[in-house]
Amino acid sequence: MAERAGAVLRAGSPSALSGYLKAVGAVIWKDLTSELRSRELLGSMLVFALLVILIFNFALELDIRTRQSVTSGVLWVTFAFAGTLGLNRSMAVERERGCLDGLLLAPVDRSALFFGKALGNLLFMLIVAAIILPVYSLLYNANLFLPALAGVIVLGSIGYATVGTLFSAMAVQARTRDILLPILLFPVVLPLLIAAVRATDSILLAIPLAEIRGWFNLLIVYDLLFIAVAIMTFDFVVEE
Amino acid sequence: MQPMPKTLKILNGVTAVLLLVALCLVFLYAPREAIMGDVQRVFYFHVSAGWVGGLAFLVTAVAGVIYLIRRQSRWDLLAVASVEIGIVFTFINIASGSIWARPAWNTWWTWDPRLVTATIMELLYVAYLMLRQGIDDPDRRARFGSVYGLAAFLSVPITFLSIRFFRTIHPVVIGSNDPSAQGAFDMTPRMLQAFLFSLLTFTFVYVTLVWHRVRLGRLAEQVEQRKMEMLTA
Numbered sequence: 219m220a221e222r223a224g225a226v227l228r229a230g231s232p233s234a235l236s237g238y239l240k241a242v243g244a245v246i247w248k249d250l251t252s253e254l255r256s257r258e259l260l261g262s263m264l265v266f267a268l269l270v271i272l273i274f275n276f277a278l279e280l281d282i283r284t285r286q287s288v289t290s291g292v293l294w295v296t297f298a299f300a301g302t303l304g305l306n307r308s309m310a311v312e313r314e315r316g317c318l319d320g321l322l323l324a325p326v327d328r329s330a331l332f333f334g335k336a337l338g339n340l341l342f343m344l345i346v347a348a349i350i351l352p353v354y355s356l357l358y359n360a361n362l363f364l365p366a367l368a369g370v371i372v373l374g375s376i377g378y379a380t381v382g383t384l385f386s387a388m389a390v391q392a393r394t395r396d397i398l399l400p401i402l403l404f405p406v407v408l409p410l411l412i413a414a415v416r417a418t419d420s421i422l423l424a425i426p427l428a429e430i431r432g433w434f435n436l437l438i439v440y441d442l443l444f445i446a447v448a449i450m451t452f453d454f455v456v457e458e
Numbered sequence: 459m460q461p462m463p464k465t466l467k468i469l470n471g472v473t474a475v476l477l478l479v480a481l482c483l484v485f486l487y488a489p490r491e492a493i494m495g496d497v498q499r500v501f502y503f504h505v506s507a508g509w510v511g512g513l514a515f516l517v518t519a520v521a522g523v524i525y526l527i528r529r530q531s532r533w534d535l536l537a538v539a540s541v542e543i544g545i546v547f548t549f550i551n552i553a554s555g556s557i558w559a560r561p562a563w564n565t566w567w568t569w570d571p572r573l574v575t576a577t578i579m580e581l582l583y584v585a586y587l588m589l590r591q592g593i594d595d596p597d598r599r600a601r602f603g604s605v606y607g608l609a610a611f612l613s614v615p616i617t618f619l620s621i622r623f624f625r626t627i628h629p630v631v632i633g634s635n636d637p638s639a640q641g642a643f644d645m646t647p648r649m650l651q652a653f654l655f656s657l658l659t660f661t662f663v664y665v666t667l668v669w670h671r672v673r674l675g676r677l678a679e680q681v682e683q684r685k686m687e688m689l690t691a
Contacts, residue, residue, distance in 0.1 A: 381609070384605070384609070385606075385609075388589065388602045388605065388606065389589075391593065391598065391602075392589065392592030392593050392602075393592045393593070393594070394588070394591075394592040395592075398588065398589060398592055401585045401588055402585050402588075402589060402606065405578050405581045405582040405585060405610070405613070406582065406609055406610060406613045407613075408578055408613075408617055408620075409613060409616040409617045409619070409620035409621075412617075412620040412621065413620050436616070436619065436620055439616070440616055443612060443616070444609070444612075447608065447609055447612060451526075451605040451608065451609070454526055454601045454604070454605055455601070455602065455605055457601070
């Protein structure tokens with residue numbers, strides 16, 4: 219698949235951008251195809267997410283009154299934990315049998331590989347969220363189908379997948395790979411999670427959007443900043 | 459083994475003297491604060507330690523970027539030296555703040571933006587050290603350290619901002635003060651002098667320690683090289 223991406227870029231000189239986008243698309247397509255065939259990643263992320271909710275149910279006694287105040291926290295902790303699981307696996311797969319080396323040999327911009335992996339991870343996180351939300355709504359009789367909430371989840375997941383992809387590329391190359399990612403990731407994504415939890419909370423309490431714009435701005439700033447950091451530094455992370 | 463450079467020896471002496479003078483200023487020269495009493499004296503070293511922590515992590519981020527551009531191992535040595543010192547001073551900052559908070563706020567800990575940010579900062583750089591520990595190849599270790607050092611440093615102000623949306627009770631002694639802050643006070647000229655002198659002293663302590671730590675790192679590199687030479691000979 220990497221070869222295809224490279225061929226695409228070499229052939230597509232009239233428009234460098236479309237070649238770049240095709241390279242990004244090729245990486246995403248590769249991840250999706252392998253996921254369709256193995257069904258390892260999404261399955262484990264989903265089961266794990268449901269288990270986390272189940273544990274919260276008993277740990278916090280999610281009766282009606284508590285639920286109102288903790289729903290946003292439970293949701294985001296679930297997304298974050300399931301996300302870490304997916305990020306770790308998605309990069310570990312690349313490390314096995316030298317897949318990453320194959321990808322790196324492709325004559326495409328390294329940032330295209332990064333965006334491919336990050337968008338793939340984002341997609342998996344969003345799919346998990348898209349399944350968890352209705353399940354949570356069903357289990358706890360709460361309406362979580364709100365456009366603003368979807369916006370928060372997309373913005374939060376973008377930042378999480380960006381930073382997570384960058385760090386998981388580092389973590390898989392370390393000796394302590396399985397335990398390292400959450401330790402690296404959580405302190406850096408803390409502001410993202412705070413903003414996402416507060417925004418979700420406000421949306422669920424039906425506070426007008428104008429009043430929670432600050433949290434949205436924070437999410438956007440965080441996303442942009444770390445996309446920039448990732449583009450600048452990804453080269454150094456995968457260089458051999 | 460090279461002898462200690464002369465400038466470093468002088469710096470050792472100067473820093474020791476400065477530290478002694480700073481102690482005298484804090485305990486003898488600065489007046490007793492009217493409401494909080496002697497507990498307030500923790501403020502001078504508390505803020506200075508926090509300043510050194512922030513400075514150290516800034517140096518790590520900058521040294522990391524320079525390493526990524528130049529690829530000289532001394533910049534990586536500087537980065538890791540700075541992190542180790544930053545962690546110690548941030549801890550001093552948190553611990554001394556806690557000691558002050560007990561009488562002033564009647565609690566050891568509160569979820570105030572500054573306290574949480576300092577703690578997250580501490581955790582970030584402990585993670586930095588753990589990342590480095592897990593990698594054997596020195597070049598890769600330096601690259602990853604640089605990338606993480608930069609990302610970590612950039613996340614700190616956003617963390618602070620995000621927690622700040624909650625109300626803060628931490629006093630702002632320099633600059634404007636929130637009326638809801640507890641334990642605030644105005645500095646008399648003598649207090650200000652003692653405070654500025656503490657800042658200067660701690661900056662000297664930082665520079666001296668970094669220098670020693672970088673030198674230690676260099677020596678360790680040389681030992682490693684000798685070992686390799688012995689093994690291949």
